[in-house]
Amino acid sequence: MFRILVSDSMSEEGLAPLRKSEQIEIVQKKVTEVEDRLHEFDALLVRSATKVTEELLEKMPNLKIVGRAGVGVDNIDVDAATRHGVVVINAPNGNTISTAEHTFAMMAALVRRIPQAHISVKSREWNRNAFVGNELYGKHLGIIGFGRIGSEVAKRARAFGMKVHVYDPFLTKERAEKLGVTVCTLDEVLALSDIITVHTPLTKETKGLLGEKNLAKTKKGVYLLNCARGGIIDEKALLQFLENGHVAGAALDVFEKEPLGDHPLLSFDNVIVTPHLGASTVEAQLNVAAQVAEEVLQFLEGKPVTSSINLPTLSKEVYAKIQSFYTLAKKMGILASQFMNIPVQEITVTYAGTVADLETTYITRSLLAGFLKPRVASTVNEVNAAMIAKERGITFGEKFSDDTYGYANCISLTVYGENKVFTMKGTHIPTYGDRIVQFDGFSIDFAPEGHLLYIQHHDKPGMIGKVGNVLGAHDVNIATMQVGRQQAGGKAIMMLSLDKPLEEDVLQTLINIGDIETAKKLEV
Ligand SMILES: NC(=O)C1=CN([C@@H]2O[C@H](COP(=O)(O)OP(=O)(O)OC[C@H]3O[C@@H](n4cnc5c(N)ncnc54)[C@H](O)[C@@H]3O)[C@@H](O)[C@H]2O)C=CC1
Numbered sequence: 001m002f003r004i005l006v007s008d009s010m011s012e013e014g015l016a017p018l019r020k021s022e023q024i025e026i027v028q029k030k031v032t033e034v035e036d037r038l039h040e041f042d043a044l045l046v047r048s049a050t051k052v053t054e055e056l057l058e059k060m061p062n063l064k065i066v067g068r069a070g071v072g073v074d075n076i077d078v079d080a081a082t083r084h085g086v087v088v089i090n091a092p093n094g095n096t097i098s099t100a101e102h103t104f105a106m107m108a109a110l111v112r113r114i115p116q117a118h119i120s121v122k123s124r125e126w127n128r129n130a131f132v133g134n135e136l137y138g139k140h141l142g143i144i145g146f147g148r149i150g151s152e153v154a155k156r157a158r159a160f161g162m163k164v165h166v167y168d169p170f171l172t173k174e175r176a177e178k179l180g181v182t183v184c185t186l187d188e189v190l191a192l193s194d195i196i197t198v199h200t201p202l203t204k205e206t207k208g209l210l211g212e213k214n215l216a217k218t219k220k221g222v223y224l225l226n227c228a229r230g231g232i233i234d235e236k237a238l239l240q241f242l243e244n245g246h247v248a249g250a251a252l253d254v255f256e257k258e259p260l261g262d263h264p265l266l267s268f269d270n271v272i273v274t275p276h277l278g279a280s281t282v283e284a285q286l287n288v289a290a291q292v293a294e295e296v297l298q299f300l301e302g303k304p305v306t307s308s309i310n311l312p313t314l315s316k317e318v319y320a321k322i323q324s325f326y327t328l329a330k331k332m333g334i335l336a337s338q339f340m341n342i343p344v345q346e347i348t349v350t351y352a353g354t355v356a357d358l359e360t361t362y363i364t365r366s367l368l369a370g371f372l373k374p375r376v377a378s379t380v381n382e383v384n385a386a387m388i389a390k391e392r393g394i395t396f397g398e399k400f401s402d403d404t405y406g407y408a409n410c411i412s413l414t415v416y417g418e419n420k421v422f423t424m425k426g427t428h429i430p431t432y433g434d435r436i437v438q439f440d441g442f443s444i445d446f447a448p449e450g451h452l453l454y455i456q457h458h459d460k461p462g463m464i465g466k467v468g469n470v471l472g473a474h475d476v477n478i479a480t481m482q483v484g485r486q487q488a489g490g491k492a493i494m495m496l497s498l499d500k501p502l503e504e505d506v507l508q509t510l511i512n513i514g515d516i517e518t519a520k521k522l523e524v
């Protein structure tokens, strides 16, 4: 049973797929209302009200995934989530149209003074001269941040006959041309625009982007809009430029501190405000809730998510292709870690054959997570494996080769320990399964699963019988047995799969047989 805490308000219809599952229990309560149960939850769904801090993550040791029903994840400590092995996903495009429409509605309301006129008429006045506005047609619109929302705003602006100038350091000329906008420098946008709207995330670079220095570069009488994140337009600087009359008006949906409370900006008649309503439509809320619900369902079923903030993104199609290698790699990591139960400095994964053409980053992370799992007390998974490896001084890398060891695909693993280098090769054979075809330098062929017993011995007659006798005497049934050797009479290995885990004393009895160099229990 998976328990999901939905701690902010969310569309019921969007959550419906989760409710249908008999494996899932949904609790819709604020974090403060379930303080004593926080350790029970596997998933947490939020909008922007819940702050997902390190402190909260520590209280939720079972948490595996945080779903943000929206775009901005600034209410989530993503680094802390990564450290805790918690996947963070968002719903990147479910509210794009609503927010672009809200921006446009705010722009029209701002230049036509609709909110002010509305209040006036509601106060039983009829003062037509007081509310003369401006047309949008023919005006220069500056868009800072040309991602999903910025580009939707541009389409609407062009339909209104506006001239659109765009600043986005990550925007290519081709994409801009396709959308009929002019790419500019920030200074050009500031100097050219009659109206400026910001659509970037809030980052170190964008915090205070429209501050005193840049506002001074804008046209006198400029209108400003912020329906992205509070703080991109510096509120102190905005107050100053409203006071001195340089800025003709501002439309704000977001604020440095929310809820806004009593703020000096509210005393300006030419500042219009909404309480972070960009995504507040029935449609957007249904879209974002449905998107995160579907992703969480996928994740809890062990499938990869497509809109993760702290994992490489993976489409369903790509996952379908890598799935078998992903599992094989995890098993190889688990096996290698137990076999090399000494400090290691470096892990190299080499891909050959059909697997080399796939998205190997995910496969490598899976192997690394498998390797670290037996060594790390805290949760380790594909999300935090790279970070934990780094913390423990283990470097890792990927290589590609043409040597498939005679198979259609081959994953080779090399682990460098203090005085030992361990190698293993695995392959996935459709309809047959995962096979380890080389182990510690020996050619062999075994399935990496269950209770395994590895024995390295001298190649001489009677060894298999002696091992069989000891196991039989201790009521341990051998399910399969594979052997390999370097040369006749030299070093040889056996890999046995057993029907139950081996007790330590049986292992010791086996070692005492003689002619056995190493005997190790391995569990996959
Ligand atoms: N008011 C509301 O209710 C909502 C607000 N938002 C916010 O709107 C903003 C934009 O969202 P999307 O368009 O979906 O994001 P997006 O990721 O599609 O677009 C952001 C764009 O900003 C650009 N950018 C990043 N740093 C920049 C910089 N220093 N200067 C100029 N451009 C820069 C990026 O290249 C990207 O193209 C985000 O802050 C998001 O949180 C989103 C949905 C609802």
Ligand SMILES: O=C(O)CCC(=O)C(=O)O
Binding pocket: 047, 048, 069, 070, 071, 072, 073, 095, 276, 278, 279, 280
């Ligand atoms: O959940 C909301 O309504 C806020 C949406 C938002 O700001 C976002 O998606 O970034």
